[in-house]
Amino acid sequence: MQVNSELQQLNGNYLFTEIVRRTQAYQAQHPEAKVLRLGVGDVTRPLPLTIIDAMHRAVEEMAHAKTFRGYGPEAGYGWLKQCIIEHDYRPRGVELTPEEVFISDGAGSDLGNLSELFDRANSVAILDPAYPAYVDTSRMAGRKIQYLPCVAENGFVPELPKEQADIIYLCYPNNPTGAVLTREQLRLWVEYARSHHSIIIFDAAYESFIEEKDIPHTIYEIEGAKEVAIEVCSYSKSAGFTAVRCGWTVVPKQTGLQAMWMRRQCTKFNGTSYIAQRAAEATYTPAGKAGLQANLTHYKNTAKLLLKGLSTMGYEVYGGKNAPYIWCRVPKGYDSWSFFDHLLERCQVVCTPGVGFGPAGEGFVRFSAFSNREDVEEALKRMEHIK
Amino acid sequence: MQVNSELQQLNGNYLFTEIVRRTQAYQAQHPEAKVLRLGVGDVTRPLPLTIIDAMHRAVEEMAHAKTFRGYGPEAGYGWLKQCIIEHDYRPRGVELTPEEVFISDGAGSDLGNLSELFDRANSVAILDPAYPAYVDTSRMAGRKIQYLPCVAENGFVPELPKEQADIIYLCYPNNPTGAVLTREQLRLWVEYARSHHSIIIFDAAYESFIEEKDIPHTIYEIEGAKEVAIEVCSYSKSAGFTAVRCGWTVVPKQTGLQAMWMRRQCTKFNGTSYIAQRAAEATYTPAGKAGLQANLTHYKNTAKLLLKGLSTMGYEVYGGKNAPYIWCRVPKGYDSWSFFDHLLERCQVVCTPGVGFGPAGEGFVRFSAFSNREDVEEALKRMEHIK
Numbered sequence: 001m002q003v004n005s006e007l008q009q010l011n012g013n014y015l016f017t018e019i020v021r022r023t024q025a026y027q028a029q030h031p032e033a034k035v036l037r038l039g040v041g042d043v044t045r046p047l048p049l050t051i052i053d054a055m056h057r058a059v060e061e062m063a064h065a066k067t068f069r070g071y072g073p074e075a076g077y078g079w080l081k082q083c084i085i086e087h088d089y090r091p092r093g094v095e096l097t098p099e100e101v102f103i104s105d106g107a108g109s110d111l112g113n114l115s116e117l118f119d120r121a122n123s124v125a126i127l128d129p130a131y132p133a134y135v136d137t138s139r140m141a142g143r144k145i146q147y148l149p150c151v152a153e154n155g156f157v158p159e160l161p162k163e164q165a166d167i168i169y170l171c172y173p174n175n176p177t178g179a180v181l182t183r184e185q186l187r188l189w190v191e192y193a194r195s196h197h198s199i200i201i202f203d204a205a206y207e208s209f210i211e212e213k214d215i216p217h218t219i220y221e222i223e224g225a226k227e228v229a230i231e232v233c234s235y236s237k238s239a240g241f242t243a244v245r246c247g248w249t250v251v252p253k254q255t256g257l258q259a260m261w262m263r264r265q266c267t268k269f270n271g272t273s274y275i276a277q278r279a280a281e282a283t284y285t286p287a288g289k290a291g292l293q294a295n296l297t298h299y300k301n302t303a304k305l306l307l308k309g310l311s312t313m314g315y316e317v318y319g320g321k322n323a324p325y326i327w328c329r330v331p332k333g334y335d336s337w338s339f340f341d342h343l344l345e346r347c348q349v350v351c352t353p354g355v356g357f358g359p360a361g362e363g364f365v366r367f368s369a370f371s372n373r374e375d376v377e378e379a380l381k382r383m384e385h386i387k
Numbered sequence: 388m389q390v391n392s393e394l395q396q397l398n399g400n401y402l403f404t405e406i407v408r409r410t411q412a413y414q415a416q417h418p419e420a421k422v423l424r425l426g427v428g429d430v431t432r433p434l435p436l437t438i439i440d441a442m443h444r445a446v447e448e449m450a451h452a453k454t455f456r457g458y459g460p461e462a463g464y465g466w467l468k469q470c471i472i473e474h475d476y477r478p479r480g481v482e483l484t485p486e487e488v489f490i491s492d493g494a495g496s497d498l499g500n501l502s503e504l505f506d507r508a509n510s511v512a513i514l515d516p517a518y519p520a521y522v523d524t525s526r527m528a529g530r531k532i533q534y535l536p537c538v539a540e541n542g543f544v545p546e547l548p549k550e551q552a553d554i555i556y557l558c559y560p561n562n563p564t565g566a567v568l569t570r571e572q573l574r575l576w577v578e579y580a581r582s583h584h585s586i587i588i589f590d591a592a593y594e595s596f597i598e599e600k601d602i603p604h605t606i607y608e609i610e611g612a613k614e615v616a617i618e619v620c621s622y623s624k625s626a627g628f629t630a631v632r633c634g635w636t637v638v639p640k641q642t643g644l645q646a647m648w649m650r651r652q653c654t655k656f657n658g659t660s661y662i663a664q665r666a667a668e669a670t671y672t673p674a675g676k677a678g679l680q681a682n683l684t685h686y687k688n689t690a691k692l693l694l695k696g697l698s699t700m701g702y703e704v705y706g707g708k709n710a711p712y713i714w715c716r717v718p719k720g721y722d723s724w725s726f727f728d729h730l731l732e733r734c735q736v737v738c739t740p741g742v743g744f745g746p747a748g749e750g751f752v753r754f755s756a757f758s759n760r761e762d763v764e765e766a767l768k769r770m771e772h773i774k
Contacts, residue, residue, distance in 0.1 A: 001553040001586045002506035007647050014653045042457035052450040055662070059442040062434045062630065065759075070429035070629040105492050105632075105660070112655025113500075116527065119389035136654045140503065166388040199388045236657075242457040243449065243661040245492075260394050266401045267523040268499025270623075273492070273660045274630035275442070372452075 006142045015132050015356035016040055022341070023350050030348075036379045038306075039350040041175065041324065041368045043240040045298060047279075048291020051239070054282035058275040072271045075262060076103020076248070080277050083284040084248055088233070094220040096250060100258060102265060103272050103280075106247040107205050107234035112137050114201055114230060114249070116264055117257050118167055125165030127158055129176055129357030129364075131203070134169040143167070149360045150177055156318060156327070157185055160192050168193065170219075171203035173210060176357045176366040177327040178319015180215045186222050193228035199255065200229040205247075208238035208296055209303075210322045226252040237324065237370075239283045239292050246276040299324050302376050303369035309380035310367070313387055324369040327354070336362055347382035393529045402519050402743035403427055409728070410737050417735075423766045425693075426737040428562065428711065428755045430627040432685060434666075435678020438626070441669035445662040459658045462649060463490020463635070467664050470671040471635055475620070481607040483637060487645060489652060490659050490667075493634040494592050494621035499524050501588055501617060501636070503651055504644055505554055512552030514545055516563055516744030516751075518590070521556040530554070536747040537564055543705060543714070544572055547579050555580065557606075558590035560597060563744045563753040564714040565706015567602045573609050580615035586642065587616040592634075595625035595683055596690075597709045613639040624711065624757075626670045626679050633663040686711050689763050690756035696767035697754070700774055711756040714741070723749055734769035 019039050027035055061067035075081075081098040089096050104110050115137045124138045128147035138145050146165055148158035156179035161168070170189060172181045181189075193200050202219040210217055219229045234247035241247075251261045282288045307320035316329040328351075330339035336353035343349045343365075354364030369376075406426050414422055448454035462468075468488040476483050491497050502524045511525045515534035525532050533552055535545035543566035548555070557576060559568045568576075580587050589606040597604055606616045621634035628634075638648045669675045694707035703716040715738075717726035723740035730736045730752075741751030756763075 001584055002509055003644065003647065004504055004506055007503065007651060010650055014650065017653060040458070044452070044455065044457065046452050046455045047449045049450065052446055055446040055449075056443060059439055059446060059662075062442075063436065063439040065431075065433050068431065068433045068627075070431065070627075071427070072630060106657045108657035109496075109655060116394065117391055119391055122389055133654050136650075140651070140654070197388055240455075240457075242657070243459060245657070245660040257390065260390065263397055263401065263523075264394060264527070266404060267520050267527070268496060270493045270495035270629070270632070273632040273663055275446075275662055276660055 004140070007140045010136060010139060015352070018356075019350065019352060022344065026344050033348045035344075035348045035350060036371075036375045037350045038367045038371055038376070038379055039352045041237070041370055042242050043237065043370050044372055045240055045295040047240055048288060048295070050285055050287040050291060051279050051282045054278045055275050058278035069274050072274055072277070074266045074269055074271050076101070076272055077277050080281050083281055087284050089218060089220065092217055092221055094218060096252070099262075100250055100252050102249045102251060102261060103277060104247050104249060104269070105245045105272050105276070106236060107203065107232045108133065110232050110247065110249040111201070111203060113264065113268070114232070114261070115141050117260055118199070122166035123164060125161045125168045127169065127171065127174070128359060129354060129361030130169065131171060131175050132357065135358070147358065147360070150174070150179065151360055152316075152318070152329075155179065157181060160188065164196060165198055168198055168200045169203065170200055171205070173206040173323035174319070175206060175323070176325055176352065176354065176361065178321070178323035178325040180210065180212070180322045182214050183216050183221065186216055186219060190219070190222045190225045190228060194224055198228065199257070202229050202231045204231055205234045205237055206323050207233065209300065209324050211300070212322055215322055220250070220252075227254040230255065230257070235280050235283060238296070239280070240295060241276070241279065244276050244279050246272055246280045298373070299369045302371055302373055305373065305376055306367050306369060306380070309376075313384060320369065326367040326369070328365050328367060330363055330365055336365055339365055343383070346386045347379065349379045349382060391527070394527045397523060397526060402739070405743075406737065406739060409731065413731050420735045422731075422735045422737060423758075423762045424737045425754045425758055425763070425766055426739045428624070428757055429629050430624065430757050431759055432627055432682040434627055435675060435682070437672055437674040437678060438666050438669045441665045442662050445665035456661050459661055459664070461653045461656055461658050463488070463659055464664050467668050470668055474671045476605060476607065479604055479608055481605060483639070486649075487637055487639050489636045489638060489648060490664060491634050491636060491656070492632045492659050492663070493623060494590065494619045495520065497619050497634065497636040498588070498590060500651065500655070501619070501648070502528050504647055505586070509553035510551060512548045512555045514556065514558065514561070515746060516741060516748030517556065518558060518562050519744065522745070534745065534747070537561070537566065538747055539703075539705070539716075542566065544568060547575065551583060552585055555585055555587045556590065557587055558592070560593040560710035561706070562593060562710070563712055563739065563741065563748065565708070565710035565712040567597065567599070567709045569601050570603050570608065573603055573606060577606070577609045577612045577615060581611055585615065586644075587612075589616050589618045591618055592621045592624055593710050594620065596687065596711050598687070599709055602709055607637070607639075614641040617642065617644070622667050622670060625683070626667070627682060628663070628666065631663050631666050633659055633667045685760070686756045689758060689760060692760065692763055693754050693756060693767070696763075700771060707756065713754040713756070715752050715754060717750055717752055723752055726752055730770070733773045734766065736766045736769060
């Protein structure tokens with residue numbers, strides 16, 4: 001047996017694992033310290049009652065022979081697909097069929113597994129910096145990667161690829177920079193993909209943080225996108241489902257990939273937890289929507305607080321407006337990891353080193369707004385103290 | 388962009404999808420018919436109260452800021468790993484570390500994704516007949532497949548591979564034949580793998596149906612297996628979790644693959660639903676164990692009833708003793724699919740065509756014991772009528 005050498009050659013330290021390791025090491029040496037975690041993009045607000053109730057009902061169904069359920073459809077229940085079609089796409093002028101919507105246990109799995117749809121010889125274009133899984137997944141598949149630098153000079157909006165890009169990963173609102181694309185800017189990418197026979201994998205996990213008007217919520221708002229784009233979405237950030245686990249992926253028939261993805265999922269995935277699907281369904285009720293809006297408003301206010309606080313202290317900051325992330329340039333004399341260590345040791349504040357998202361992220365750290373107000377206020381106070 | 392041609396070339400009709408299609412077509416034409424489903428291996432008994440309670444508690448935790456949880460560890464919570472180590476392995480003389488146990492959303496995902504650990508040039512040996520995902524997954528990876536016929540003449544225990552097999556998929560108790568391996572028989576496979584530098588992927592999903600003494604419950608009961616075997620298990624059949632979604636995979640350090648699998652999971656999987664993990668934990672409580680035992684006894688009795696009923700009618704039947712499946716030779720003049728259609732049309736009974744599991748399954752159908760007693764009794768009555 002020969003191992004997959006591409007997988008074997010990957011660096012063992014996954015970014016977030018390394019952050020956890022350093023934080024735990026610090027906490028072990030300073031058991032009394034109150035460490036404030038503004039690093040990993042994980043939600044903290046409890047779920048609205050109507051979603052809790054929906055899960056209780058689903059659990060209760062499993063207790064009685066008449067309502068007990070076994071395997072659901074591999075690609076998800078029709079009632080949840082219908083909610084997504086009617087609430088997430090139709091209001092934006094996008095029509096989808098249930099066969100084009102695939103329910104999953106979250107965007108993480110889909111973003112990784114979609115790679116299987118393509119020949120390994122395909123070239124990949126990835127934003128730099130970017131969510132590490134795009135790069136790691138492409139490396140595991142042995143693909144040639146072209147990095148598209150997103151820097152302050154281009155407003156974190158990269159130029160179109162210089163070399164042929166067969167597969168393009170885009171994430172907007174962006175993790176980690178918090179940048180967004182206008183309709184016109186996204187149109188350029190759809191046009192590139194159409195003229196270069198590329199496929200765009202569009203990660204829309206932070207869509208619910210968009211506040212400004214001209215920012216598309218789905219790539220299918222752009223004409224012609226259905227032929228060249230797969231869109232990956234999740235309830236993790238919009239509804240606080242990082243522990244519940246539910247998301248979805250749209251593979252339009254026009255891509256020619258819908259049947260292949262169905263075949264892949266039917267073979268290697270046995271469906272999403274029924275309880276998670278009922279929870280997702282409840283996010284579309286009026287009470288569910290109101291509850292989630294309240295949580296989103298909280299996170300958006302936290303983002304504004306962070307943005308203002310850091311900016312007032314003189315830090316050069318980006319994002320935080322249509323996204324839950326603030327991208328912050330580190331002070332002179334530091335790089336991403338040394339500033340991470342500095343904040344951890346001097347302020348007991350955990351951020352995310354920008355270089356962990358790619359070489360162009362060097363010299364930045366990411367702050368996450370998925371925290372409670374008190375922690376953010378306390379973190380800002382401590383940081384002011386060391387300025 | 389070029390598609391993955393191996394995936395594209397796969398036959399579009401996944402076995403169970405085709406069964407559903409034919410059954411729905413029949414039901415649409417005969418809306419009054421009471422169709423009895425003895426086909427797909429899906430559980431039907433409600434979950435024990437103690438597991439329901441554990442899920443309600445986990446759901447309730449998500450409603451309050453103090454107990455709310457976000458992302459869990461990608462490979463699962465330590466408390467669940469500890470339960471598995473202490474209850475599923477230690478009593479059988481097998482010691483594992485938490486790092487070797489990976490919690491997942493079910494065996495289906497792991498059996499598919501484990502394929503990524505290996506170089507695509509590796510050859511594969513697969514039982515014929517077998518659960519279709521082994522073949523489909525290997526074909527998607529472009530691997531050369533060697534089939535190992537399991538027929539009545541060899542007691543459905545195949546001979547060792549004639550050509551080099553780098554990856555070997557074994558499933559015991561077997562789906563679909565219901566065959567089991569004795570300790571001595573399994574030892575031969577471990578020895579083969581050790582001397583041929585092969586890796587065994589051991590699917591133990593039906594372990595809880597073993598009743599006879601000399602049948603190993605885990606491949607690690609065999610000396611030296613830790614160096615050459617990955618074991619995939621699931622709560623789906625033992626605990627009725629096909630809708631809840633939870634399973635686990637053991638990748639011993641001695642295989643040299645543990646760190647690679649961790650890297651794969653951290654990159655392409657964001658962890659198993661917290662609620663599902665708490666449900667799994669509850670299966671190890673005394674009340675949980677008793678409740679599951681009651682369900683297992685029900686299914687085992689159903690298996691015995693089917694075995695006796697079919698045998699009395701003169702069918703040549705196998706399995707059903709340490710497994711929930713009965714493997715039944717079709718009468719002369721039929722093949723697997725024509726007998727499937729015959730039973731559906733004349734008795735409104737759904738079975739699974741044996742040929743769907745591989746060419747050596749032609750001439751057989753599989754009956755599943757995951758049904759309620761009344762349905763099985765009624766199905767047997769109807770079948771007697773057409774003899």
